[in-house]
Amino acid sequence: xxxxxxxxxxxxxxxxxxxxxxxxxxxxxxxxxxxxxxxxxxxxxxxxxxxxxxxxxxxxxxxxxxxxxxxxxxxxxxxxxxxxxxxxxxxxxxxxxxxxxxxxxxxxxxxxxxxxxxxxxxxxxxxxxxxxxxxxxxxxxxxxxxxxxxxxxxxxxxxxxxxxxxxxxxxxxxxxxxxxxxxxxxxxxxxxxxxxxxxxxxxxxxxxxxxxxxxxxxxxxxxxxxxxxxxxxxxxxxxxxxxxxxxxxxxxxxxxxxxxxxxxxxxxxxxxxxxxxxxxxxxxxxxxxxxxxxxxxxxxxxxxxxxxxxxxxxxxxxxxxxxxxxxxxxxxxxxxxxxxxxxxxxxxxxxxxxxxxxxxxxxxxxxxxxxxxxxxxxxxxxxxxxxxxxxxxxxxxxxxxxxxxxxxxxxxxxxxxxxxxxxx
Amino acid sequence: xxxxxxxxxxxxxxxxxxxxxxxxxxxxxxxxxxxxxxxxxxxxxxxxxxxxxxxxxxxxxxxxxxxxxx
Ligand SMILES: Cc1cc2nc3c(=O)[nH]c(=O)nc-3n(C[C@H](O)[C@H](O)[C@H](O)COP(=O)(O)O)c2cc1C
Ligand code: SF4
Ligand code: SF4
Numbered sequence: 203x204x205x206x207x208x209x210x211x212x213x214x215x216x217x218x219x220x221x222x223x224x225x226x227x228x229x230x231x232x233x234x235x236x237x238x239x240x241x242x243x244x245x246x247x248x249x250x251x252x253x254x255x256x257x258x259x260x261x262x263x264x265x266x267x268x269x270x271x272x273x274x275x276x277x278x279x280x281x282x283x284x285x286x287x288x289x290x291x292x293x294x295x296x297x298x299x300x301x302x303x304x305x306x307x308x309x310x311x312x313x314x315x316x317x318x319x320x321x322x323x324x325x326x327x328x329x330x331x332x333x334x335x336x337x338x339x340x341x342x343x344x345x346x347x348x349x350x351x352x353x354x355x356x357x358x359x360x361x362x363x364x365x366x367x368x369x370x371x372x373x374x375x376x377x378x379x380x381x382x383x384x385x386x387x388x389x390x391x392x393x394x395x396x397x398x399x400x401x402x403x404x405x406x407x408x409x410x411x412x413x414x415x416x417x418x419x420x421x422x423x424x425x426x427x428x429x430x431x432x433x434x435x436x437x438x439x440x441x442x443x444x445x446x447x448x449x450x451x452x453x454x455x456x457x458x459x460x461x462x463x464x465x466x467x468x469x470x471x472x473x474x475x476x477x478x479x480x481x482x483x484x485x486x487x488x489x490x491x492x493x494x495x496x497x498x499x500x501x502x503x504x505x506x507x508x509x510x511x512x513x514x515x516x517x518x519x520x521x522x523x524x525x526x527x528x529x530x531x532x533x534x535x536x537x538x539x540x541x542x543x544x545x546x547x548x549x550x551x552x553x554x555x556x557x558x559x560x561x562x563x564x565x566x567x568x569x570x571x572x573x574x575x576x577x578x579x580x581x582x583x584x585x586x587x588x589x590x591x592x593x594x595x596x597x598x599x600x601x602x603x604x605x606x607x608x609x610x611x612x613x614x615x616x617x618x619x620x621x622x623x624x625x626x
Numbered sequence: 627x628x629x630x631x632x633x634x635x636x637x638x639x640x641x642x643x644x645x646x647x648x649x650x651x652x653x654x655x656x657x658x659x660x661x662x663x664x665x666x667x668x669x670x671x672x673x674x675x676x677x678x679x680x681x682x683x684x685x686x687x688x689x690x691x692x693x694x695x696x
Contacts, residue, residue, distance in 0.1 A: 531685050559629065579630035606689045614688040617695055618653045625652050
């Protein structure tokens with residue numbers, strides 16, 4: 203059986219699955235239940251000066267019968283005294299020495315405040331520290347969370363403060379509410395971070411109630427922007443992980459977070475450069491027991507691929523993730539319909555006719571039955587028909603044998619440049 | 627006219643220029659497509675320019691250019 207343990211920035215974990223800092227890691231009772239169920243690690247609910255929360259706090263985006271396609275919250279950090287959390291961390295670590303406990307921290311951007319809290323959590327035996335520089339609501343209005351995480355200089359400074367006092371690895375958790383997350387990831391590297399984690403939640407308003415006209419969730423009729431997470435944010439998180447992983451200046455491990463619900467999502471994040479993953483919404487939706495499918499699926503996948511160790515796949519797809527301008531303009535893909543599988547619903551025809559390149563023809567065979575055929579010469583290989591087709595296998599996207607050598611936009615522009623230089 | 631037919635028409639023009647020993651001297655991107663200037667050297671030296679509007683022919687012409695440069 204494949205080895206699914208990881209060594210993340212020097213922190214050894216029996217598997218890559220850590221619960222992200224959030225309600226599932228609020229107390230010792232919960233984290234112990236999670237470890238008992240099989241989770242490899244837990245990033246404790248963010249510690250700092252205990253806060254006050256509002257009710258209600260959560261909202262969800264249900265889409266077409268799919269519950270919790272996205273999840274939204276306006277909850278703040280831990281509302282329990284530090285001492286109580288520290289005692290429970292100490293007890294939990296004693297009971298589960300082989301499982302990982304990371305303390306997530308958030309205090310004001312002052313050197314002595316960071317030194318104080320880092321030393322306190324270190325004294326109870328945490329395996330690492332995560333800096334919550336990403337919470338987008340409430341705390342940011344007080345100059346913490348994403349108010350820090352949106353400024354590279356403050357990210358660097360805060361990371362440095364934590365590092366000055368830390369003897370265990372420091373993971374800087376980044377906010378996605380920024381134009382280019384690489385700027386803050388680089389700042390974390392400059393500040394001496396041992397790793398970065400991404401993403402925290404995305405600024406969001408999940409809905410407005412059509413009867414009351416109240417924002418969702420609402421607090422006595424009023425709402426405030428919250429943080430969005432869950433399956434809907436996965437592509438955003440995956441891109442941010444990939445973009446950081448392929449940047450040579452961001453040469454520290456990345457903990458992947460955001461919409462991870464299955465072992466397949468986990469494999470994708472790790473292929474794209476994550477050294478481990480963190481999960482919140484999927485655990486809140488389905489409970490800690492999902493860890494069984496997560497670990498079993500991952501093990502089976504590696505066994506089927508003949509891979510001995512999970513670490514071997516980390517970053518394996520990163521070099522395939524490049525700039526658009528380096529993609530091959532001469533590569534040609536076309537759609538091909540398998541008429542023996544197609545149920546003639548015409549969805550592909552309508553999609554191509556109305557919103558793509560008008561190249562799926564409805565033809566009639568010798569028995570007078572309609573069938574669909576792609577005019578491959580006109581097909582631009584956009585994938586839309588295969589995306590909307592409700593029947594697996596009815597449309598194949600075929601890579602055509604190249605007739606010309608590869609040519610990217612960059613190749614093209616430098617060839618034109620050479621020509622113009624020679625002409626002038 | 628379909629995209630493919632348009633491409634084939636423009637491709638034919640490009641191929642004809644190449645056949646007549648014209649070489650690409652310049653390519654300028656404009657809002658109306660790529661203006662490609664060809665030049666033929668020798669006794670009957672001359673310059674000709676064509677405008678390519680089809681995306682596939684705009685790829686094709688630079689593919690020819692790169693092949694010629696390598
Ligand atoms: C209700 C709730 C509370 C959260 N609280 C925290 C927190 O205290 N500290 C923190 O760093 N992230 C917090 N997060 C963000 C998660 O740790 C995680 O980054 C985010 O939910 C994305 O992961 P997911 O898509 O698996 O949920 C919270 C998320 C939720 C849903
Ligand atoms: S791939 Fe795009 S262009 Fe080709 S048939 Fe499908 S929808 Fe039309
Ligand atoms: S969408 Fe799929 S099933 Fe429907 S007509 Fe097209 S190929 Fe057939």
